Amino acid sequence: MRKLITALLLAVAPSLVLAAGGGIQLDQANVDVSNKESIQRGAKTFVNYCLSCHSAAYMRYNRLGADAGMTDQQLKDNLIFTRNKKGEQTKVGELMKVAMTEDYAKEAFGTKIPDLTVIARSRGADWLYTYLRTFYVDTKRPTGHNNKAFPDVGMPNVLWELQGVQEAEIRVDDKGTKHVESLKITQAGTQSVAEFDQTVNDLVTYLVYMGEPMQLERKTIGLWTLGFLFIFFILAYMLKKEYWKDVH
Numbered sequence: 001m002r003k004l005i006t007a008l009l010l011a012v013a014p015s016l017v018l019a020a021g022g023g024i025q026l027d028q029a030n031v032d033v034s035n036k037e038s039i040q041r042g043a044k045t046f047v048n049y050c051l052s053c054h055s056a057a058y059m060r061y062n063r064l065g066a067d068a069g070m071t072d073q074q075l076k077d078n079l080i081f082t083r084n085k086k087g088e089q090t091k092v093g094e095l096m097k098v099a100m101t102e103d104y105a106k107e108a109f110g111t112k113i114p115d116l117t118v119i120a121r122s123r124g125a126d127w128l129y130t131y132l133r134t135f136y137v138d139t140k141r142p143t144g145h146n147n148k149a150f151p152d153v154g155m156p157n158v159l160w161e162l163q164g165v166q167e168a169e170i171r172v173d174d175k176g177t178k179h180v181e182s183l184k185i186t187q188a189g190t191q192s193v194a195e196f197d198q199t200v201n202d203l204v205t206y207l208v209y210m211g212e213p214m215q216l217e218r219k220t221i222g223l224w225t226l227g228f229l230f231i232f233f234i235l236a237y238m239l240k241k242e243y244w245k246d247v248h
């Protein structure tokens with residue numbers, strides 16, 4: 001029995017280590033990837049505000065359509081704004097790519113712009129939720145903004161019209177490191193704080209879904225597998241009893 005417990009502990013240990021992340025206090029996202037409306041709203045924000053710079057080059061539009069319950073026509077009308085070289089609208093079976101080249105991005109932003117297909121897996125939902133809501137005015141930065149979760153980030157504050165103008169109270173410690181003490185909206189955007197939190201939460205839900213479109217099916221298959229193993233265990237146990245009955 002003790003061996004079994006040790007083996008179980010060893011099996012979960014790596015996930016405990018991964019879960020411990022350093023740095024700032026993160027706000028908690030409330031992600032539910034089975035909520036299709038949330039994924040649809042998030043996808044819409046994504047194509048409108050992010051896809052101009054970031055690609056999602058491993059994601060096809062029609063896979064999203066199938067998972068979030070959208071027809072090809074709905075995809076064409078609501079989500080596909082990019083065009084191919086001939087000037088035709090990108091097809092539903094194509095990948096979410098951007099027109100911007102890597103060289104141009106380097107020149108304009110001084111850095112490579114990461115693909116976002118699996119960003120939720122490397123950064124985690126809470127980090128993304130915090131990052132996208134904590135841009136604040138910083139006139140010393142080339143973009144005019146800085147970020148609490150990603151200090152001196154090269155990305156402009158693309159959602160500012162929705163969120164409004166946010167300013168930070170900064171404390172500098174003995175070592176000269178800056179700490180964002182608090183953030184405050186000083187000029188309202190087109191959305192209230194609650195609405196903006198919801199918008200970002202939907203966007204993060206979309207990013208989490210996109211990081212692993214299979215996850216819903218995977219969970220269902222997992223439950224069936226556990227159910228099968230359970231029934232199989234009972235059968236095996238009964239068989240064992242039957243075999244050993246005459247030995248004792």
Ligand code: HEC
Pocket residue numbers: 045046049050051052053054109111112113114116119123128131132152153154155156158159203
């Ligand atoms: C105008 C171009 C532009 C737009 C639009 C844009 N970004 Fe960015 N983004 C950047 C750049 C440039 C970086 C790299 C920043 C750096 O490394 O300093 C970045 C970095 C990021 C990162 C951090 C990646 C990492 O290194 O872990 C995330 C997450 C991100 N963007 C998400 C988004 C989302 C979500 C949207 C849409 C709401 C968006 N971005 C819109 C330019 C853009």
